[in-house]
Amino acid sequence: MSYLTDLATDIEKLKQDGRYRQIKVWESGSDTWMHLKGRRILQLSSNNYLGLTHHPKLKEAAIAAIEKYGVGSGSVRTITGTLDIHDELEMELASFKGTEAALVFQSGFTTNQGALSAILGADDVVISDELNHASIIDGIRLTKASRKIFAHKDMNQLEAVLKETQHHRKRVIVTDGVFSMDGDIAPLPDIVHLAETYDAIVYVDDAHASGVLGKNGKGSTDHFGLHGRVHIQIGTLSKAIGAVGGYVAGAQLLKDYMIHTARPFLFSTSQTPAVAATCLAAIRVLKESPDLVAKLWDNANGFRASLQRLGFDTGASETPIIPIIVGDPAQTMRFSDRLLEEGIFAQGIVYPTVAMDKGRVRLIVTAQHTEADLAFALATLEKVGREFGLI
Numbered sequence: 001m002s003y004l005t006d007l008a009t010d011i012e013k014l015k016q017d018g019r020y021r022q023i024k025v026w027e028s029g030s031d032t033w034m035h036l037k038g039r040r041i042l043q044l045s046s047n048n049y050l051g052l053t054h055h056p057k058l059k060e061a062a063i064a065a066i067e068k069y070g071v072g073s074g075s076v077r078t079i080t081g082t083l084d085i086h087d088e089l090e091m092e093l094a095s096f097k098g099t100e101a102a103l104v105f106q107s108g109f110t111t112n113q114g115a116l117s118a119i120l121g122a123d124d125v126v127i128s129d130e131l132n133h134a135s136i137i138d139g140i141r142l143t144k145a146s147r148k149i150f151a152h153k154d155m156n157q158l159e160a161v162l163k164e165t166q167h168h169r170k171r172v173i174v175t176d177g178v179f180s181m182d183g184d185i186a187p188l189p190d191i192v193h194l195a196e197t198y199d200a201i202v203y204v205d206d207a208h209a210s211g212v213l214g215k216n217g218k219g220s221t222d223h224f225g226l227h228g229r230v231h232i233q234i235g236t237l238s239k240a241i242g243a244v245g246g247y248v249a250g251a252q253l254l255k256d257y258m259i260h261t262a263r264p265f266l267f268s269t270s271q272t273p274a275v276a277a278t279c280l281a282a283i284r285v286l287k288e289s290p291d292l293v294a295k296l297w298d299n300a301n302g303f304r305a306s307l308q309r310l311g312f313d314t315g316a317s318e319t320p321i322i323p324i325i326v327g328d329p330a331q332t333m334r335f336s337d338r339l340l341e342e343g344i345f346a347q348g349i350v351y352p353t354v355a356m357d358k359g360r361v362r363l364i365v366t367a368q369h370t371e372a373d374l375a376f377a378l379a380t381l382e383k384v385g386r387e388f389g390l391i
């Protein structure tokens with residue numbers, strides 16, 4: 001049993017570093033207030049940006065789809081697992097994103113695995129922001145392409161890399177649209193400009209921008225008015241959209257190509273009918289309710305400004321993702337635990353997800369938080385923040 005001894009040693013090390021984590025088991029669904037061990041807790045760490053997990057139209061669509069199609073899709077997409085509801089969702093997504101086509105995967109994670117490994121060959125080079133999401137890093141690892149990493153949002157470095165990689169068959173610049181740990185926005189106009197200058201492809205992962213940035217939450221391309229100039233847009237259906245899944249939006253030819261090459265599409269069962277129907281209903285709700293996204297931004301901007309007035313370090317945040325930088329990993333986890341004692345869930349995020357001295361609790365404000373919720377959050381954060389000498 002020596003492999004277990006090795007694992008136990010590693011776990012012991014995590015405990016010593018204060019990085020060992022007990023997963024919270026919630027007794028109610030994703031919402032602003034949730035039940036944990038019989039207590040009502042204010043949720044400040046979910047990706048449920050628009051509160052769509054409980055939207056009546058989404059719930060109705062899911063139930064109707066189960067009644068019509070049953071609970072599972074029966075196969076991968078290329079065998080019997082493409083139902084008309086999947087097709088309809090892809091058409092709706094393409095129209096929402098303003099692209100020729102969209103292709104849906106089981107999650108945002110598998111979308112990056114599938115899309116990156118499909119488009120990148122041994123003669124290509126992928127050029128990636130150092131803070132890109134783990135699913136991008138893993139997707140790149142699946143390919144034989146050359147890899148270049150540029151410092152976070154450093155356009156001079158990006159340009160230097162583009163200049164020195166002109167001999168490759170193609171150059172693919174990959175960036176998150178909104179960075180998940182800091183809540184800052186990629187400089188997409190500059191990236192597009194450099195890509196056009198040096199003949200590169202732009203690949204943007206809008207997981208945290210879907211339903212958040214742009215008109216009706218169409219994403220970062222729409223936010224910056226770059227329609228037609230970003231080649232590959234990745235979105236997730238798991239965060240603001242309220243269910244689970246991911247998609248690639250882009251050219252019809254890209255979709256056709258991925259149908260034949262993207263391995264999670266070819267070898268893993270498609271979204272269940274209820275999930276596909278839920279996502280379809282969610283996109284329709286988004287199209288009809290610009291007020292939801294407006295409320296999200298009002299809440300986020302107001303809350304961030306209040307935290308800053310209290311003296312908290314909110315890092316580079318410019319979106320509803322608002323980190324409170326604490327520093328030391330063990331201290332960060334203690335801060336998160338104290339907030340929970342006071343009735344607030346704020347997930348601590350520490351090394352190796354972020355740098356060793358950049359531990360933070362990551363807050364995500366949603367459109368559903370009321371003024372009273374946010375006032376309670378601020379008062380509690382002020383009290384506990386003083387205890388920890390953060391303000």
Ligand SMILES: *Cc1c(COP(=O)(O)O)cnc(C)c1O
Pocket residue numbers: 107108109110112133135136176180205206207208236237238239244245246
């Ligand atoms: C969350 C996230 C993903 C993964 O999306 P899922 O649908 O949860 O698998 C991919 N990319 C980025 C940038 C993310 O933040």
